[in-house]
Amino acid sequence: MSDLVLDSASRWFGNVVAVNDVSLSIGPGVTGLLGPNGAGKTTLMAMMAGYLAPSAGSVTLDGQPVWRNTAIYRQIGLVPERELSFGYLTGRQFVRANADLHKLPDAAAATERILGVVDMVEPAARRLDTYSKGMRQRIKIAAALVHEPAVLLLDEPFNGVDPRQRMHLMDLLRRLGDQGKTVLFSSHILEEVERLARHIEVVVSGRHAASGDFGAIRRLMTDRPVQYAVRSSDNRRLAALLMAEASVRAVGLRKEHLDVQVDDLGSFAVGLPGLARQHDLTLFELSPSDESLESVFAYLVAR
Structure with a gap:
């Protein structure tokens, strides 16, 4: 030993x-x-x-x-x-x-x-x-x-x-x-x-x-804040809807997509399609924008 x-x-x-x-x-x-x-x-x-x-x-x-x-x-x-x-x-x-x-x-x-x-x-x-x-x-x-x-x-x-x-x-x-x-x-x-x-x-x-x-x-x-890029048929309307969601920490409006920071990835990913369907929006993209190991480790160090 x-x-x-x-x-x-x-x-x-x-x-x-x-x-x-x-x-x-x-x-x-x-x-x-x-x-x-x-x-x-x-x-x-x-x-x-x-x-x-x-x-x-x-x-x-x-x-x-x-x-x-x-x-x-x-x-x-x-x-x-x-x-x-x-x-x-x-x-x-x-x-x-x-x-x-x-x-x-x-x-x-x-x-x-x-x-x-x-x-x-x-x-x-x-x-x-x-x-x-x-x-x-x-x-x-x-x-x-x-x-x-x-x-x-x-x-x-x-x-x-x-x-x-x-x-x-x-x-x-x-x-x-x-x-x-x-x-x-x-x-x-x-x-x-x-x-x-x-x-x-x-x-x-x-x-x-x-x-x-x-x-x-x-x-x-997994529980750290995660940044996602979201693109839909009406980004401005979706941004307003997302700001009311409990799992969403911040929303940034870019030229062609939204930068969405979420605390609870699971509930956000599960709830987003239903939210879009309820308000007659079409989702074109949902992709992580900071999923590199470097960003994960940097988050751990900053804790």
């Missing part, structure tokens, strides 16, 4: 602050690190893995500092987002090299064991540069797990992976979490996190935005 703790951890590069005063704790099981691209997820992962020193604050594993603590490295496995640069090696050679770097007493047996865990025994004789994206991800996980670490960190592990391979990777990570390992994976895709992790940490612009059960945070995201 291992706990990875960041205490007021920051990291800057010159005048650029990549991670700003982040405090969080990651325990056994599967945790999702959710945030838009550029939020600082990769920098956080590098600090947790001991590859990058915090500029301020601390990163510890079971109370021991991670940075420049070679004994701790035996307890951590990192699966980076960047592509493998050892295409001339076979999968087996790549995993074996990591086993040898950790000076495992029986590196050959450890290599074969972990190749079986990730279902890569048969393709292991092939060169890495012949692998599909999903196979490369699995062989990277094998290399990160060959020394049986208590903590596994994965940076955007599902990027570019086809649906079948994605399911295989998710099943593998669930099994590792069920075995008591501390598994943390980063993603900018809400649905990936929802399918795999019940506990999530949300970061945006290098700051810690939210933490806790996925359902509670998802409700925060």
Whole structure:
């Protein structure tokens, strides 16, 4: 049972602050690190893995500092987002090299064991540069797990992976979490996190935005004010009608459409067609205008 703790951890590069005063704790099981691209997820992962020193604050594993603590490295496995640069090696050679770097007493047996865990025994004789994206991800996980670490960190592990391979990777990570390992994976895709992790940490612009059960945070995201573009046969008349609706916070009249801000997306979307029909209006468009992850996370940070 291992706990990875960041205490007021920051990291800057010159005048650029990549991670700003982040405090969080990651325990056994599967945790999702959710945030838009550029939020600082990769920098956080590098600090947790001991590859990058915090500029301020601390990163510890079971109370021991991670940075420049070679004994701790035996307890951590990192699966980076960047592509493998050892295409001339076979999968087996790549995993074996990591086993040898950790000076495992029986590196050959450890290599074969972990190749079986990730279902890569048969393709292991092939060169890495012949692998599909999903196979490369699995062989990277094998290399990160060959020394049986208590903590596994994965940076955007599902990027570019086809649906079948994605399911295989998710099943593998669930099994590792069920075995008591501390598994943390980063993603900018809400649905990936929802399918795999019940506990999530949300970061945006290098700051810690939210933490806790996925359902509670998802409700925060769903219940936030949402901006919609609405176009009808009579926008001025519809605007007056919408201002009387309890779920509508504001209405802006544009040249060809209305900008409508609503508090309760469910009741607004359900009630709008009936309202239009009752007043003999025709709806031509109803579309979200700010549904990017960046806007969702910015809302969470501002709370």
